[in-house]
Structure formats: C-alpha cells, structure tokens
Amino acid sequence: xxxxxxxxxxxxxxxxxxxxxxxxxxxxxxxxxxxxxxxxxxxxxxxxxxxxxxxxxxxxxxxxxxxxxxxxxxxxxxxxxxxxxxxxxxxxxxxxxxxxxxxxxxxxxxxxxxxxxxxxxx
Amino acid sequence: xxxxxxxxxxxxxxxxxxxxxxxxxxxxxxxxxxxxxxxxxxxxxxxxxxxxxxxxxxxxxxxxxxxxxxxxxxxxxxxxxxxxxxxxxxxxxxxxxxxxxxxxxxxxxx
Numbered sequence: 045x046x047x048x049x050x051x052x053x054x055x056x057x058x059x060x061x062x063x064x065x066x067x068x069x070x071x072x073x074x075x076x077x078x079x080x081x082x083x084x085x086x087x088x089x090x091x092x093x094x095x096x097x098x099x100x101x102x103x104x105x106x107x108x109x110x111x112x113x114x115x116x117x118x119x120x121x122x123x124x125x126x127x128x129x130x131x132x133x134x135x136x137x138x139x140x141x142x143x144x145x146x147x148x149x150x151x152x153x154x155x156x157x158x159x160x161x162x163x164x165x166x
Numbered sequence: 167x168x169x170x171x172x173x174x175x176x177x178x179x180x181x182x183x184x185x186x187x188x189x190x191x192x193x194x195x196x197x198x199x200x201x202x203x204x205x206x207x208x209x210x211x212x213x214x215x216x217x218x219x220x221x222x223x224x225x226x227x228x229x230x231x232x233x234x235x236x237x238x239x240x241x242x243x244x245x246x247x248x249x250x251x252x253x254x255x256x257x258x259x260x261x262x263x264x265x266x267x268x269x270x271x272x273x274x275x276x
Binding site: 081087088089090091094103104150152156158159 | 167169198200202204210211212213214217218223255257259262263264265266267268269270
C-alpha cells in the first residue's frame, strides 16, 4: 500500500517562500507523476502542478511563475516551492499520485497525502 | 483555465438518489473523457470515487456512478447512506497536461 507523507513550514510571512516535501513509501516511485494540489479555507481544490521521476514537470499556468516542483529519486521524495507568498496562498496543500499502468499514465489522482496547512500572515 | 461549476449543495434522504453536476467547456469536460470525482469528508484528504467519466476504482460501491453529456459531467449516488454525507469535487483534464477542479458540492443526507 502506497503512503504519502508530507511536511513543511506551516506559518509564513508575506513575500517568503513556501516549501513542502512529500515522501513516498510502500510502492514504486518511478513510472508515476507526482502532484501538488491545494485547498484554500472553505474553498475548492486547485491543481498546482506535477513532476515525474525524471524531472519532467507540468504547471498550472496561473501559478507557473511562482512555483517550482523538484524531485529526489534517491529518497523517493518530491518538493514544492512557491515564492513571494501572499495571504491568497493560505491553504491546505496536498501531495498526490497520478496513477499509471506499466505503459500509460492515467488522468486522475489515486493516492493522496493527508495534507499540510500553510498559513500566510504578517 | 476557469474552475468547473458545481452546485454549492445538494441533499437527499436515505435510500434516495441524488445527482451532482459539473459544468465546464469544450476545453476541458467536453473535450476529453477524463473526468474524475473525489469525495472529501471534513478534515480528510479527498478520495477517488470515479475516473474516466464512468469508471469506479475497486472498493467504491456501485451506488456511485458517473456520466457525461457535452460539457457537463454528473455524479449520481443511489441508495443514499449517512456515510455519503461529504463534499464532492469533480476534476477534468484541461489539455497540455493540466487539470482543473470544480468548486465542490456539499452533500447533506437528511
């Protein structure tokens, strides 16, 4: 059973950089895309971006200028950085796996982490 | 890339059926058969309930079903149970390896 464990700083000041990491346990790291999704308080989900084991990334166009997703295959971990944060970046951030078969990437997220609450406040 | 449109809330009595709609555009819902639905209980992570418009992952009861017509996808829950009370989110592939979610629907079991 695949488990995603995530961590990172929970309180930031405006203009700082948000940094979160997600570790993958109990399953293969390669062969999938690894995703970040966020949920502002009382609001819906927002897809942020994804990365695969070889470092290929896809980003939400509305966040692309401030977001960097990176991967450390030696540790089966992937990370999210969001620069110049504002109060609008306050949210629960989830890491998730985009499913795949041996030869084909799926178009849905099948495994999710528990979420990390990030608050941006002066 | 605009969020998909879902009703803010729906409700039904135990044993009844409810349908949650998810409206997008030709660039997302209408353009691809890659709509998924997620259930989220308070304080918990979302859980996949439907993928590729109509497919159920193993372990998801067959009371959950999905469909699509044009730019609108739908999730139907039949035989409502108390544990179905949760928030539901649709998600669609939006091209160029990007995804867009709906604003979420709160399902209340009366």
